[in-house]
Amino acid sequence: MEKTPSYFVTNHAPKRIHSMAKDIKLIIVVRNPVTRAISDYTQTLSKKPEIPTFEVLAFKNRTLGLIDASWSALRIGIYALHLESWMQYFPLSQMHFVSGERLIVDPAGEMAKVQDFLGLKRIVTDKHFYFNKTKGFPCLKKPEDSSTPRCLGKSKGRTHPKIDPDVIRRLHKFYKPFNMMFYQMTGQNFEWELEEDGVSHSSQD
């Protein structure tokens, strides 16, 4: 198994991976592209606090409402575009899409689907997860022993900066047609249009 989020958005990755192992099973975790962009920005901000605000980076021209789709934080969320290049090499039956939102609210349910896709017994179940109130996210435990439960590190589940709601609305509008295309391609409705503010879970500290 190998995990690298940037494979999904790297042009030459599908061809190279196909020539390495054409029967490979691909798992793609996707979340609302607006929240994803803010999460991406939050990560960069933690390393480079001097960067411009999200609102500035998101537009080529804010007065005209021209979104900067070349900004990587935004471009990565155009999932339909990236999926198209993977579909040139792999059938959909070799791909499994995990909803990032469902993974937080129902980790065992999402893991059941992953295990089924991989043809594995359902070893990981709800017994392996508990909701950690301090972290604000599910964490892992081993039901078979009393070893310390494990949450993801501090860089996962950070508090996002507050973004101008008007910018959030414009971004939702920008992504809508691409999301629709993505739902059609995958046959899965991720229901990102139901999220009004695009703000995801964040830690409570």
Ligand SMILES: Nc1ncnc2c1ncn2[C@@H]1O[C@H](COP(=O)(O)OS(=O)(=O)O)[C@@H](OP(=O)(O)O)[C@H]1O
């Ligand atoms: N259980 C649990 N604990 C903590 N965080 C969780 C969990 N499940 C999903 N998430 C969400 O995962 C987001 C971070 O994932 P990344 O994309 O940065 O991971 S990675 O790049 O693949 O390493 C991270 O995004 P941010 O909230 O923006 O930090 C979380 O929302």
